[in-house]
Amino acid sequence: MKVRIKRQDGRRSAPYWQVFHFRGEGRITVAAILEKLNERDQLEDIKGKQCRKIRWECGCMQKMCGSCAMVINGHPALACGVFINTDDTEILRLEPLTKFSVVEDLIVDRSVIWERQKEALMYLGIRKHPDPKEHDHQYSAAKCLKCGLCLEVCPNYLGGKR
């Protein structure tokens, strides 16, 4: 399998693509593939050139922390939640989220999410009695990972511009 990754050395650098060989290892997650690439003592691209390890955000590896949101074969998703049949896939294409500015490689700056919450004064105060009717809605809402994937796909969100 070939892994094509859109890389960027810094906020103000130009993006560029790099391709890596990946020997098939059955059905594993994109997060596992990134980990295994970075676990090589030295990482070489398909032309044999030595490269910096791939920078990406990773925390829980189990879809609970929202760190690894990225664009996988054109679809925004959590890398630890997407399984790839590495024996049967020709190309895996990885890019950073497009609606946020790139910090480095697959890491983007999602701080606008927290900044907007602060501007909107989104806090609750003191709750006197929990409302059993609202429990299920609130429980679901409270699970929001702040991963940014909804903003990535939403046609009304233009990427932080007012």
Next chain:
Amino acid sequence: MKVLIIGNGIAGMSAAIEAAELDDEVILVSPVQSERTQSVMAAEGINAVVDTAEEDSVVWHANDTLESGCFLEKEEDVRNLCEKAPEHLKWLDEMGVLFDRNEDDTWKVKASGGQSRKRTVYSGNSIGKQIVTAMTQKCLEYEIKGKIEKKIGLYFYSALIRDEKCYGALFYNPESKMLIPVYADAVICATGGMNKLYGKTTGSELNDGYVTGKLFLQGVQLRNLEFIQYYPTTVQRGNKRVIISESVRSEGWRLYYKNRSHSVYFMEEKYGTEGNLMSRDLVAREIAMCPGQVYLENAKESIPVTPAIHFFMGGIKVDGMHQTNIAGLYAVGEAASKYHGANCLGGNSLMTAVHSGRTAAHAVHEGQGQPMCEELFVPYIEHEQEKIDRMEQMSEYRGGKYSATATLRKLMKIMSYGMDLIRDGEVLQDSIYALDSSLNELRTFPIDPMVSVYENYRLYPMAVLGKATLMSAVERRESRGAHFRKDFPGEKSEFMKCSVAEFKDEKIRIYFEQESGEKGGAVR
């Protein structure tokens, strides 16, 4: 008072919110937002004595905790925790945590392995995330009101310590490539466990024990490093070990291994009908000793399970108010070692995260301010900045292909092997020798320009922490709770003490110290 809190999981946020409520000035620093911390992964629940159908009491909660910890902890500290637990629940409730409730509004409780009563309060299967969500918006409230200042994107570098007093901490900003000091009257470390030192655990990739290791090198004492909890039932998913909750065992799932075509229900055979619900350390060990793959089954399916590292009972040594041996420096949450002794009860670690955070905030509030001393540290900071600049300037390998990745992998292998569920003196000694060779290499300060500066400078302190852990395990020549030695399989009364690790004169020293003045028995 101005307090610097490092780490914004549940323990860090508990300290931050409490300090803000006490009207202190809070600076909350972390490399990532709270949503990304390990705290969101907690799934079981949080223990407290509450109004239930079954009678319960603080004395029993404390006794269960002390017993599970094999009587290494100070009664007073554990009693304090259990007494305050109901109040902490109410605090969380008012913040908006969505606990599961009965029709009459009382909290629902479930059983957790090793406890005499059902007292684990929960929120669906995502207690950690629910608490983090409620706490983050509470922190936001105090941020808006000017009480908490949040600094995200900074990595801990070192504490600013002089003459056994802490004046703040130094952080690395990977974007500006600068070391940034933050001075305060007190520093609270809420930096979690040392998962990355072992490789695949159930926890977060972000928790690497660097802060604990670095503080150790700076003279902070550590305690009970040999006590590591293995969660009995985990499965491999992707490149991760994922927990299968012990709750399924209280719902009737059973553990077995296959002897030819016949299933051996080993826990039930050895311990009776409640065999599947024994405490985590016991179940994990029994699974490790089975002659074949162990499975969890119910009527419909069978899942292969393996124990995996889950929680660190050991860490930074602290007194009753969570202060370390360095004045003005505190440790809370999983980073600190207190309450759990030789084995942590399911549901207790979340309560201790909240309790320790709030306790430390109070201690800081009632403590003394530090005099301003920025000039004191200027030469040190300049010297360290030069080291960072040298690391940043290397853009390619210069001969001798040093790989930080290979070094970390070696460390993880040594640690997982030496600190396995079933330990042995000789294996531990061999592991120490292997680790010494890594330490020698790291002392020459090699740099791998292909990984980040942080991934370079974290290695040496992590390796030293690993060595201190292996040495603690060697010195504890007995088996107790989560620490099991093949060569010393019984519990010895002379070891009813905590191990203390100290770094002095370039050497690691391990000694044993009794926590309580009394024999450390049950609470009366």
